[in-house]
Amino acid sequence: MTQFDSSILQPRRLPPLAALRAFEAAARHVSFRLAAAELGVTPTAISHQIRLLEETLGLALFIRRARGVALTDAGRRLFPTLRDGFDMFDRAIRELSPRRRAAVTLSATTLFTVRRILPAIGGFRERFPDYDLRLHASDDPVDLVAGEADVAVRYGSGRYRGLVATPLLAERFGVLCSPKAGIARPEDLRGMTLLHIEWRRAGRAPDWRLWARLAGIEGLSVDQGPRFTEDDHALQAAAAGSGVALSGLALARPAIDAGLLVHPFGPVIEGEFYHAVTTPERRDDPAVRAVCDWLQEDVV
Structure with missing residues (x-):
């Protein structure tokens, strides 16, 4: 064979690449519909490309049936x-392309993000330099199954249908005020403005009436005072005196x-746990495991 006979120098007589891709996907799935979903086109477009390939080769490649297709011998x-x-092709391109960093989206309430996650965020990059962390701060729960986030921090019982939850931190509710408030015992609250938080979880929310009953103190104006829809705003008001x-x-x-x-005195109201929540499919992903480990060990 001379250099002029080499296939490297002679132009290749190949069918259109789109037709070859359509056939390979359809043959692998044995379905025009699934091939179309993989390639992001319509089943009609897949059928058209395969017809074009069959005409180019002069051979039938599929047997069309009422309930599907089957490959011919060719x-x-x-x-x-x-x-x-x-x-x-795929392996060669992957080896040439620069490695993409894995990114994980972590969703948590605004207060948890501000008070717990942000102070520890610098340590995540140090521990896991190969992963990028994206923060989604919202008090509305995300749909993990739909892929709106990879991991979420949720407060509750830990029983979330279709999800797996890892306990992170137990919550307890108590009196908080500025150190300048100068209160040292429950009775001192009678002359103070009580700040109320309108918890979203009605029926399970701690409130001043419950706290006063546990403290055994009477005469508190448990229904009076400013009301806040955001926890952080109430804490800022308390810190400001x-x-x-x-x-x-x-x-x-x-x-x-x-x-x-300061938390000058008790009693405290026992709450539930904050959990790291993800889907069973994502649980063993190395990047998701890294975020969950970081939440358990560094954040809480």
Whole structure:
């Protein structure tokens, strides 16, 4: 064979690439519909491309039936070569392309994000340099099954249908105020403005009436005082000396440690747990496991 006979120098007489891709996908799935879904086109477009390939080759590649398709002998001979060829293309391109960093979307309430996640965010990059973390702060639950986030921090019992939950942190609710408020015992609350948080979980929410009953104190104006729809706003008002809040001690811990708030006395109302929640399919993904480990070990 001379250099002029080499297939490297002679132009290749190949059918259109789109027709070859359509056939390979349809043969692999044994379905025009599934091939169309994979390639992002319509089943009609797949059928058109395969007709074009069959006309180019002068051979029937599929047997069309009322309830589906089947490969002909020619189709069965052609399929393995195209499948292996496309697999080789894919491997070569992946090896040439720069490695893409895995990104994980973590959803949590605004208060949990501000009070717990953001102070620890710098440590995530140090521990897991191969992963990018995307934060989604919202008080509305995301649909993990639909892929709106990979991991979510949720407060509750941990029983979430179709999801797996890992306990992170128990919440307890207690009195929080500015250190300048100068209160040292429950009776001192009678002269203070009580700040109320309108919890979204009606029926399970701690409130001043419940706290007063546990404390055995009477005469508190448990229904009076400003009301807040956001926990953080009530805590900011308490830190500014505008009143006394009944809020989660776990999420207030950074402000307590910084001396902005104090928890002067009990009792406390026992709450539930914050959980790291994901889908069973995503649970064993290395990037998702990294985020869950970080939440357990560094955030809480």
